[in-house]
Amino acid sequence: MQDNEDPARPAEADHALVERTAAGDREAFATLYRRHQAAIYRFARLMTGSPAAAEDIVQEVFLVLMKDAARYEAQRAALTTYLFGMARRITRRRLLRERRFVDIGSSRGASRWSVTADASAALERRDALQQLRCAILSLPSRYREVVVLCDLQDVPYDTAAASIGCAVGTIRSRLHRARRLLATKLRRAEGAHSVAGAVMRCAV
Amino acid sequence: MTSQHDDLAALLDALRDAESGDAAPAHVEAAVMRAWDASRAAQTPPARLSVLSQFASVAAGAVIAAGLTVLGGHLRSTTAVRASLAADTSPTVILVGEPILDGEHVRLVRMRLPAATLHALGVRSTASATGDIDVDVVIGEDGVARGLSLNP
Numbered sequence: 003m004q005d006n007e008d009p010a011r012p013a014e015a016d017h018a019l020v021e022r023t024a025a026g027d028r029e030a031f032a033t034l035y036r037r038h039q040a041a042i043y044r045f046a047r048l049m050t051g052s053p054a055a056a057e058d059i060v061q062e063v064f065l066v067l068m069k070d071a072a073r074y075e076a077q078r079a080a081l082t083t084y085l086f087g088m089a090r091r092i093t094r095r096r097l098l099r100e101r102r103f104v105d106i107g108s109s110r111g112a113s114r115w116s117v118t119a120d121a122s123a124a125l126e127r128r129d130a131l132q133q134l135r136c137a138i139l140s141l142p143s144r145y146r147e148v149v150v151l152c153d154l155q156d157v158p159y160d161t162a163a164a165s166i167g168c169a170v171g172t173i174r175s176r177l178h179r180a181r182r183l184l185a186t187k188l189r190r191a192e193g194a195h196s197v198a199g200a201v202m203r204c205a206v
Numbered sequence: 207m208t209s210q211h212d213d214l215a216a217l218l219d220a221l222r223d224a225e226s227g228d229a230a231p232a233h234v235e236a237a238v239m240r241a242w243d244a245s246r247a248a249q250t251p252p253a254r255l256s257v258l259s260q261f262a263s264v265a266a267g268a269v270i271a272a273g274l275t276v277l278g279g280h281l282r283s284t285t286a287v288r289a290s291l292a293a294d295t296s297p298t299v300i301l302v303g304e305p306i307l308d309g310e311h312v313r314l315v316r317m318r319l320p321a322a323t324l325h326a327l328g329v330r331s332t333a334s335a336t337g338d339i340d341v342d343v344v345i346g347e348d349g350v351a352r353g354l355s356l357n358p
Contacts, residue, residue, distance in 0.1 A: 028246070032235075035235060044226075060230045060238075061234055064238045131224055135221070184214055188214065188217070
């Protein structure tokens with residue numbers, strides 16, 4: 003979850019940075035932002051299917067951190083857990099409020115696969131990833147969030163459990179169920195050549 | 207089933223790799239840091255006063271405090287006068303503002319005021335709070351009242 007930090011300098015612990023942030027240290031807050039924003043952004047984008055919504059969620063998460071840094075208790079949870087938990091709440095609230103259609107075709111990840119040695123294979127792979135994004139977005143949010151956290155963000159099960167507020171066993175069972183649902187959806191989608199650009203409803 | 211599971215795992219790995227380099231655009235960081243700056247600016251205490259202005263503030267405070275003390279003592283003394291006169295029907299005299307100078311031309315304005323109005327202004331008299339009180343106001347050359355005489 004660490005991005006854009008000088009590798010020559012030992013990374014300062016999150017809790018120390020949060021303490022400095024609470025004391026009004028701008029640089030500490032900026033370091034926390036740069037360290038954690040990418041993971042929060044990817045989580046939010048995969049959960050909403052919308053880069054614009056993900057940007058809003060990142061902003062909201064860090065505005066809350068800015069305001070409530072003094073309330074953060076490092077002994078209760080790692081900052082990663084705290085931030086994912088906050089991002090999850092904000093995302094769910096947003097999806098519940100908007101219940102809007104999400105343009106899957108606007109997902110920017112697809113363009114990353116545009117050039118390979120084998121153009122045909124690249125197209126197939128891009129389509130496959132797009133189908134997977136669609137399938138993930140169509141999962142109920144309780145399954146979607148565990149796939150996004152554990153399978154796509156490599157968040158440990160205990161951290162995911164703490165962020166979501168459930169037992170580790172629940173994470174395991176939801177993940178198992180989510181993967182089965184995903185496999186079923188992808189199998190059904192095989193008949194269709196591509197669903198890129200399709201508009202589908204986010205399951206909340 | 208195992209093959210499907212493997213396919214899904216491989217696809218998830220590919221998606222994770224595809225997403226791994228993505229991050230919020232720079233304008234999001236700019237907006238967040240602007241919010242930080244705005245928040246801190248709102249919390250920053252006003253600029254420190256210079257030594258001179260601090261001294262002036264203290265001096266002004268001292269003058270106000272002294273003035274209020276004198277005025278308070280004066281009002282207490284007039285209250286005492288009123289109390290001492292409460293037993294009879296002599297008018298209550300309240301001196302306010304500057305003393306009357308020798309040879310100063312003054313005017314006397316007589317008016318009748320509701321006792322409740324005077325009570326509300328902190329001027330007590332022996333008259334009933336519901337009745338009227340005749341008040342003589344001595345006004346100096348500068349148009350400022352010099353004294354009041356309450357006639358119950």
